[in-house]
Amino acid sequence: MPRDRTYRVVVRVFRIVFRLLGLRFDVRGAEHIPRHGPAVLASNHLSYLDFTFIGLAASSRHRLVRFMAKHATFANPVSGPLMRAMRHIPVDRSSGAAAYRRAARELAAGELVGIFPEATISRSFTLKSFKLGAATLAVREQVPLVPVVLWGAQRTFTVDRRYSVRRGKTIMVFVGEAIVAAPGDDPRDVDAELRRRMDELLAIAVRDYPDRPRDDADRWWLPAADRLPSG
Template structure:
């Protein structure tokens, strides 16, 4: 098990002897993340870092169980001196605090109403030799099992001519996940597994490549769950285990229903917000303009 140390935080060659100056903001964020990991006493089991290429592009495809998954996946690439450019919701890039950091770290914004731009940006990054991180489930899985995957990751790997690295993260949902309060209890274990590269066969379709990727992700997640070193403290702590392991997390069907409810609620909130903004603008208009 690995626990971040203060020595790691300040280690000069953490990113190699001559890191790219353009990545200075990203390196700062990584060091700050290590500080947080140290303060929380997180215990990491990271396996498969050797599968991350030392150079050249690759698509990391991981399951998604917590708000912190991208920080944990970054740890798997760090021994290879690689920084992962994650695809994330465009709204994050518009946030007053997170937005400037996301842009400085060269992450890729995804506007679901105009996904082609994000796809093209990801393919360009891959062809430029970047490692691009994708959560092909699109949202956090509330069942803590692998949901249906979007085909974009397989399509971009084929178009860019790079391998897919299947991955699994487990344990971070005990700290911060959907519909649960943040829990900063020290000493939580987090498992990160990266599998062997999956290379598209000549003429292989995105659907076939996606199926192979899903199978690998499911196998890695099963291994991460079954080898996880900590157990629930009691019946009330079974929420973070999936049903097939004796937990009380929603089933895949129940989680899908929750996702639909969440999406419907988000649409209602968006419409309400637009109406509120319109009313506010009308109230601010001078009487002459209203006439």
Template sequence: MPGKDRTYRFVIVVFGLLFRLMGYRFDVRGVDNIPTSGRAVLAGNHIGFLDFTFIGYAARPRGRRIRFMAKTSVFQLPVVGRLMRAMHHVPVDRSHGASAYRRGLALLDDEQVVGVFPEATISRSWLLKPFRRGAAGLALHRDAPLVPVVVWGGHRIYTVDGHRSLRRGVPVTIVVGTPLRAERGETVDALSDRLRASMELLLAEAIDTYPESPRDEDDRWWLPHDRGGAAPDPRTAAVLDREAVARIGETFE
């Protein structure tokens, strides 16, 4: 597939230029945990629309291009959809998830890195939502390392509920954790639970070491409720998620 990555290389260059133009201050930790060759499943948290661009950008020093699994609705956007298909990302239709899962397995068989957001949609609490089993299942069924990664700060740039900003110099922290390997006899659910526990620790580290605090009371929206922020707690956030889906149907989250 490397010979088919011209579009992917172009997109990386474009986003790299945009990130430098905006002066985003990246703090990438643990990037050596991304293997430089061979199959791998990379599982990320989901707090904003640009998460996959930040994770993909952070993986550049390892020479890997991540094939992300994303909602079908993203592929229906006129320009974005064409780019997503050209970069060989995988559309996920909730009503036909088996097809996307098979494509993920095929990519792993081709020694690719598959990117999965186990929460499926953006978390309005900024904390981890319940996980779906796809990331753990792919890793277990292909004996691939399962690499946890979290992004923090990217939601301040572009996320749900109209939160977007052109402010320059926003810090973005990306923490890549130690790869997990399925143990002998381990179930998909058990591996998924271990993944979530690992990502909870990484997310706490990213939040606690983030170099900025809210500027004023109105700016507390991007902090979780348990850090003194104005974000809803996970239970309230789940209600807001259901209301959003009922209001606008299929979302691009």
């Protein structure tokens, strides 16, 4: 679609960046992302580049994702015009209803909406408490809720000024089977199921991750409980 020309250019640019960085991707379960029609993709949040990694998985299904993102991202003179051109959804915490309505309109138009239920990047790299937005959208708009888990993304560019351009890092993107809520389901119950599935996916990703810290100083990207020096 012509209106998505900017989005598609950005996808191509990031593919080039990924190749330059020598990133190795392990994408599993992409078939759970619908090829057609609406869905909510709910992911954990490890880095500032998470939306690009989720977008990579979605692009294998020839889909684009409209992400809900902090309003400040849209106010930035560099990222703002791009975010608006890609039809991402600004979230103003003082007026969350407007973001919800926009997300609902995108779903009604058959789009994929991406949400980070934790709302902020997890410094422990384990799941924080969830906001109910993803589950509420899935129940009220009667669309599939697709759990997504990232691992390794925190090694690229994350909070506390931690970033690395070292080549060869592995990025895992695991997509789980969609949760299909009934009209009368309680969003809190759907949210609990979402978290259970994401916990399971994250445990598998951490277990199967092929890279290991180079030394004790490089253990910072492990889950918080595993960061103590070895031995």
